[in-house]
Amino acid sequence: MTQTGQAPIFALATGAGRAAIAVLRLSGTGTGPILRALCGTLPEPRQASLRGLWRRAAGAEPVLLDRALVLWFPAPRSYTGEDSAELHLHAGPAVIAGVADALVALGARPAEPGEFTRRAFANGRLDLIEAEGIADLIDAETEAQRRQALGQADGTLSRLYEGWADRLRTALAHQEALIDFPDEDLPPEVESALLAELAALRDAMRAHLDDAGRGEKLRRGLVFTIVGPPNVGKSSLLNALAERDAAIVSSIAGTTRDAIEIRVVLGDVPVTLIDTAGLRETEDEIEAEGVRRALFHVKQADCVIAVTDGTAPPSDLPPGALLVRNKIDLAEHARHQSPEGALAVSVRQGTGMDALRAALADRARALTASRAGPPLTRARHRAAIEESAGHLAHALDMDWPEMRGEELRLAMRALGRLTGRVDVEDLLDTVFGQFCIGK
Ligand SMILES: Nc1nc2c(ncn2[C@@H]2O[C@H](COP(=O)(O)OP(=O)(O)OP(=O)(O)O)[C@@H](O)[C@H]2O)c(=O)[nH]1
Numbered sequence: 001m002t003q004t005g006q007a008p009i010f011a012l013a014t015g016a017g018r019a020a021i022a023v024l025r026l027s028g029t030g031t032g033p034i035l036r037a038l039c040g041t042l043p044e045p046r047q048a049s050l051r052g053l054w055r056r057a058a059g060a061e062p063v064l065l066d067r068a069l070v071l072w073f074p075a076p077r078s079y080t081g082e083d084s085a086e087l088h089l090h091a092g093p094a095v096i097a098g099v100a101d102a103l104v105a106l107g108a109r110p111a112e113p114g115e116f117t118r119r120a121f122a123n124g125r126l127d128l129i130e131a132e133g134i135a136d137l138i139d140a141e142t143e144a145q146r147r148q149a150l151g152q153a154d155g156t157l158s159r160l161y162e163g164w165a166d167r168l169r170t171a172l173a174h175q176e177a178l179i180d181f182p183d184e185d186l187p188p189e190v191e192s193a194l195l196a197e198l199a200a201l202r203d204a205m206r207a208h209l210d211d212a213g214r215g216e217k218l219r220r221g222l223v224f225t226i227v228g229p230p231n232v233g234k235s236s237l238l239n240a241l242a243e244r245d246a247a248i249v250s251s252i253a254g255t256t257r258d259a260i261e262i263r264v265v266l267g268d269v270p271v272t273l274i275d276t277a278g279l280r281e282t283e284d285e286i287e288a289e290g291v292r293r294a295l296f297h298v299k300q301a302d303c304v305i306a307v308t309d310g311t312a313p314p315s316d317l318p319p320g321a322l323l324v325r326n327k328i329d330l331a332e333h334a335r336h337q338s339p340e341g342a343l344a345v346s347v348r349q350g351t352g353m354d355a356l357r358a359a360l361a362d363r364a365r366a367l368t369a370s371r372a373g374p375p376l377t378r379a380r381h382r383a384a385i386e387e388s389a390g391h392l393a394h395a396l397d398m399d400w401p402e403m404r405g406e407e408l409r410l411a412m413r414a415l416g417r418l419t420g421r422v423d424v425e426d427l428l429d430t431v432f433g434q435f436c437i438g439k
Pocket residue numbers: 229230231232233234235236237248249250251252253254255256257276277278279326327328329330345346347348349
């Protein structure tokens with residue numbers, strides 16, 4: 001990883017679309033001279049200064065492109081750790097294009113997605129876990145997601161993993177002492193303390209892994225699938241929760257065929273709510289495909305909302321399904337007994353809907369609320385920690401010190417890949433490719 005000498009890159013840091021201001025970011029060797037060519041003099045470091053931005057071509061009159069606030073961040077005190085700048089332009093497309101052209105003429109090139117953050121990583125400004133936290137912060141839609149992402153971006157999660165890596169390093173040093181001085185009279189406590197520490201570390205990792213994917217679910221959002229027999233009011237329920245007519249409702253059984261997905265926020269967690277075809281035996285080929293899709297979405301769901309109108313709920317409901325008995329406004333349905341634990345509602349009249357919304361929000365929170373400590377948030381982290389814990393478990397099974405040492409080294413490596421300390425070149429494209437351009 002190179003520390004310096006990176007070519008200058010630029011990108012819009014703000015989104016596309018009509019706006020008052022567009023922030024253009026510039027970073028890399030040569031940012032200073034480019035800025036000077038563009039606006040005459042370098043502003044004071046880290047102070048917003050109003051400057052005219054000029055295009056100067058040989059043999060032509062200089063052209064004023066915009067008057068903009070310019071910020072100059074000399075290395076290393078910048079996001080990337082390189083010489084960087086921000087241009088706060090008027091956000092018109094012609095202004096942005098004109099300045100971009102001028103930057104290209106001055107030797108800069110448009111940035112790849114995530115390239116600024118990748119440089120920040122290369123310059124040791126943040127580790128991989130923190131970089132992923134920044135990507136999540138950009139994507140966070142709810143307060144709960146924001147909190148989790150910030151805990152990762154600000155290093156809380158990295159400190160947990162670094163703490164394990166430090167303990168492992170110490171354990172490895174003790175193990176090596178046992179290998180190097182087999183005949184010395186090392187007190188027997190050294191080995192027993194080492195084994196106890198390895199077991200404690202393995203258990204800490206397992207406890208962190210064994211969290212039912214809470215952090216990963218909060219990051220991604222949840223899937224709640226609505227199922228039930230035809231005509232019980234599944235689509236009506238989806239529309240009520242979405243507060244719009246997303247799905248067709250009719251008195252004809254078999255109305256819904258394709259699964260219909262909408263995004264809602266329940267309990268401060270983004271949830272994809274899926275309405276499905278009514279479950280029944282059918283000769284109709286299209287409806288049968290709808291039923292097949294419904295069952296697929298039941299399998300994928302974090303929570304199944306099983307709707308009935310007082311008739312028997314679908315058999316084979318997954319454990320934890322939320323039972324909803326609809327149409328209690330109708331006399332012929334009101335006399336049915338609610339299945340145990342079912343919420344009785346009338347989607348049409350709104351009866352019981354607040355209780356149902358509250359129950360769904362509770363469910364969403366329960367599936368995602370972190371327990372002790374910062375949660376695991378990505379499959380990449382899970383894989384590395386599983387690998388590390390696996391090597392620790394092997395190490396504990398080994399009687400030969402050399403083999404135990406080898407397992408400990410492998411456990412270290414897996415942890416090192418987490419924060420990006422070792423062996424990560426092949427990972428970088430995957431991690432940074434997920435970023436938007438300009439970050
Ligand atoms: N009386 C009453 N009718 C309702 C209620 N909820 C839905 N309905 C009616 O029940 C009928 C079926 O509603 P849908 O929402 O299409 O039912 P569905 O379960 O999606 O039906 P399929 O997609 O065909 O499986 C419609 O005529 C709705 O207006 C309710 O709470 N009370």
